[in-house]
Structure formats: C-alpha cells, structure tokens
Amino acid sequence: MVAALDTARRTAGVAIASGATGLGKSLAARVVADCCEGRWSIVDFRNLSPAETAARLSLLRGELAATSATHLILDDVNEIDDPAVRDALLRVVTSLRRRDCTAVITSYRAPTKATHYQLAPEAPSAVEVAYLAEEEVTELVALAGGDTNYAGAVYRAAARGHPQLTMAALLHLKSANWSRASIGAVLGGQIPDELGAERRAARQRLIAAFPTDAQTLLLRASLIRGGFDRGLALEIAGLEPIVPLPGLLLDQLVGPWIEPYRTKRLRVSPLLEDAAEDVLTSAECRAVHRRIADAMFRARSISVLDAPAAMHHALRSEEGGFVFAFAHSVITCPVEVLDFLAPFLGELMAFATDTPIFPQDLAASASCDWPSCSSFFLMALPGMLGLPGTPSNASVFM
Structure with a gap:
C-alpha cells in the first residue's frame, strides 16, 4: 500500500488514500513521507465543513508562495468532491507541481472519477486502505514477541484484521508478556482495556x-x-x-x-x-x-x-x-x-x-x-x- 501511494505521488505529483476511521490512512501517508527525501508538512482538515475546507486550502496556497518548498500531507480532506473544495485543492496541487513538490491526500471516501481526473488525470485511482490480512497479523504477532500460533485468535478478536484494533490487542498482549491470562482473554473474545479505550475514543470523535x-x-x-x-x-x-x-x-x-x-x-x-x-x-x-x-x-x-x-x-x-x-x-x-x-x-x-x-x-x-x-x-x-x-x-x- 505504501509503495502504491509513493508510486502515484512520484508519477502524478499527488496520491490519494481512502478508507474508514481507524484503518491507518494517516499513518500510511506519514510512512511515505518518512521514506522520501525533502521537507514535509501536515495540514489537518478533520471535521471541517466544505466551506471551511476550501478556505483553509486557499490560505494554504498563499502560505506555500511565501515559504520554502515543501511536500504536503493533506489529512482528512473528506469533502474532496465538493466543487469549491475540488477547485481549491486543484490550485494547491498546481502550486506544488510548479515547485517540484508533491502531496499525499487522505479521505474517508475515494473521490469520484471526475474529481480524480481533475486533480491527477495521469495517476492511478485512489489507494484503498484495507483491513490487514491474517498473514500480516501473523507477522505483527511475531514482531511483538508472540507465538504465531495465536495469530488467528488475534486476527478474529480484532474484527478480522481491523488495523487499529489489531494494534491495540497486540499492545495489550505484549504489555502482559503474552501471559496465559491475556491470551485466554483474547481467545475468549473478552475485550482488553486497550480495545475498550479505542472504542471510547471513537465514540468521542463521533460526538x-x-x-x-x-x-x-x-x-x-x-x-x-x-x-x-x-x-x-x-x-x-x-x-x-x-x-x-x-x-x-x-x-x-x-x-x-x-x-x-x-x-x-x-x-x-x-x-x-x-x-x-x-x-x-x-x-x-x-x-x-x-x-x-x-x-x-x-x-x-x-x-x-x-x-x-x-x-x-x-x-x-x-x-x-x-x-x-x-x-x-x-x-x-x-x-x-x-x-x-x-x-x-x-x-x-x-x-x-x-x-x-x-x-x-x-x-x-x-x-x-x-x-x-x-x-x-x-x-x-x-x-x-x-x-x-x-x-x-x-x-x-x-
């Protein structure tokens, strides 16, 4: 996924990652930035209305002209298909291209074909951030110091590979030194405190x-x-x-x-x-x-x-x-x-x-x-x- 985002960014100057809450869109964008030479900045658009998003993009375009060149992560541009947002975003992307800079955009939803064509006609479609496969969870269990025989249980306990819940479960198991009690709780479907905390935080974001x-x-x-x-x-x-x-x-x-x-x-x-x-x-x-x-x-x-x-x-x-x-x-x-x-x-x-x-x-x-x-x-x-x-x-x- 990270490789696909980076290829799109290098090819078309802009890459788009889409996916639901907690799947790791923002993390994937940051990994792309860490692997790329050059200066990067992050601009957050979470919970902004279309009008507020367009206004922030217009302000950003002015700031780009007055500062040194930088690549951008435009995080949670969730109103990307709104005409005013789309036009403002196109102006920002054009400004970046003139300075040989690129952008990674994250959004809950993939843009429509019309929006995508306007922003980057030569780029592949948006990269969808998906759930982890069981094989990927197995690798994470091994990295966390656990027995890979328990990977299937972790995978199922985390809603079949939901990234945020998977990491919460692994943090719980690792902090408990993979004790029998902690493993038994996962095998029995009991939600550890870390998973409960993630869900409480999700409810607060919803409100x-x-x-x-x-x-x-x-x-x-x-x-x-x-x-x-x-x-x-x-x-x-x-x-x-x-x-x-x-x-x-x-x-x-x-x-x-x-x-x-x-x-x-x-x-x-x-x-x-x-x-x-x-x-x-x-x-x-x-x-x-x-x-x-x-x-x-x-x-x-x-x-x-x-x-x-x-x-x-x-x-x-x-x-x-x-x-x-x-x-x-x-x-x-x-x-x-x-x-x-x-x-x-x-x-x-x-x-x-x-x-x-x-x-x-x-x-x-x-x-x-x-x-x-x-x-x-x-x-x-x-x-x-x-x-x-x-x-x-x-x-x-x-």
Whole structure:
C-alpha cells in the first residue's frame, strides 16, 4: 500500500488514500513521507465543513508562495468532491507541481472519477486502505514477541484484521508478556482495556463530528449484527424519536463510520460495534433489536449468512414470537440447507434447556416456551451434524 501511494505521488505529483476511521490512512501517508527525501508538512482538515475546507486550502496556497518548498500531507480532506473544495485543492496541487513538490491526500471516501481526473488525470485511482490480512497479523504477532500460533485468535478478536484494533490487542498482549491470562482473554473474545479505550475514543470523535440525528442513526446501526442493506437502516430510523432524512444522513456516515460490505451491503466500523449499549437505555436497545428482527422475518427469505444475526436479534428483542419463528425456520429447513447453516449456528449446541430464555423477564420466557424452542433446535442438530433427518421445506432460510 505504501509503495502504491509513493508510486502515484512520484508519477502524478499527488496520491490519494481512502478508507474508514481507524484503518491507518494517516499513518500510511506519514510512512511515505518518512521514506522520501525533502521537507514535509501536515495540514489537518478533520471535521471541517466544505466551506471551511476550501478556505483553509486557499490560505494554504498563499502560505506555500511565501515559504520554502515543501511536500504536503493533506489529512482528512473528506469533502474532496465538493466543487469549491475540488477547485481549491486543484490550485494547491498546481502550486506544488510548479515547485517540484508533491502531496499525499487522505479521505474517508475515494473521490469520484471526475474529481480524480481533475486533480491527477495521469495517476492511478485512489489507494484503498484495507483491513490487514491474517498473514500480516501473523507477522505483527511475531514482531511483538508472540507465538504465531495465536495469530488467528488475534486476527478474529480484532474484527478480522481491523488495523487499529489489531494494534491495540497486540499492545495489550505484549504489555502482559503474552501471559496465559491475556491470551485466554483474547481467545475468549473478552475485550482488553486497550480495545475498550479505542472504542471510547471513537465514540468521542463521533460526538464531535456529527449532529445528533446522525449520531442516533449510527448508534442504532451499531447494534446490527453483520452486514445490512440501506432498507434496514431506514427501518431503524423510523423508531421514536424518528430520525428525519435518514437516507441523507446514511450517505454522510458511509465512509467515516459505515463501511461498504459485500455487494450492496454495509457494516458499522468495528470501533463502534454495540456502542449503543453504552449510550442508549436498555429499552431503546430492545426496541432497535425488535425492529431489526421484525424486518428480517418479514422478508420472504433469509440468507444463511444472516442466520446468526437473525438469532441474535430474535434473542435480544426479548420477544418470544421472534425466537419461536427462528426456531421454526431452523427445524423446517431442507437437509441441504441445514448443511449450509451448521457452520453459522454452532452456538446452539451450548444452549441450556433448563433455564429461562429471558431470565430478566419470566413472563416473556413463559410466552416463548423455551423448552419447546430448544427441542426444535435439538431436533435440527442431527441434520446440522450430518446425521439422518426429515425436516420439511417450510423454512425461510435459503
């Protein structure tokens, strides 16, 4: 990634790195600067409006004319497609080229093709800063003095390679001298203090950067397991208090806090996963889970990839009807579908049948009749384990 940025910078005079919060865009730009001879300066545009960004770029152009030549890191130019910002940025880049200087620009979103062509028509497209691969996490574990056999656990604990969470986990493990307790915490999915601190800091940045309506929508979305589509985001915006113009707010959140995830799917940054549980009341969280579960079960079919999410939201909704609907869908799956479902619902094996499903709400537990639901699950397990079974074909899973 660093090599790609540096090649684009040398070729076209400007390179653009795009990616969500915490993926390391700014760090990658600084590494490029460290590897390059010459003087570098950093200009921060985080949380600026389009008008403020354009004004700062115009001021920067004047400062460049009055100072010695310098390469630039233009950090968090997140309004890059705004016409005024684009024009001001083009003037800055042109000034740099006249002095044989270059720039690295970071942004939440890659610029449109029109913007990119205006800034650097001969340059390759923006470099997307991605999650770390498991092989890269293995190398980092070794550099941190750990046993590479634990690299897979670190990779999964850090949301499958989220750079900021990966580094936080490694710092925790290294500071604990890779003790059995610290390794066990990671293997057990327990978030060490460092990861919790990163997520608290992320919530503070969210509060500083977005209006209340956008915060509300994002916090509700933080409860969604796995990926979601635009329709589900609009569904949860309809809860009281209603979030106005949710589609426009969602567009603002995609990039900094909501990431593209598979075709036409989105997901909230791991830095904000379940953030609502620390901000909203229990009743508000249950209402979000109910709306999500209702939307999922109203669909004509549910992908097997969404089966864990369907079960999670059914349980967290504390609505017996949703739990029963999920149990019925599992038991009525065709055998061939159960084969696909099995890897995603392994936690069913750990469910107890002698305790209420909702210990804090015995009335809801009674209405759900958890032993019957558990029996449904247990009846489905032979099919999941590859044993003979005779389920019907009335399931919603596909």
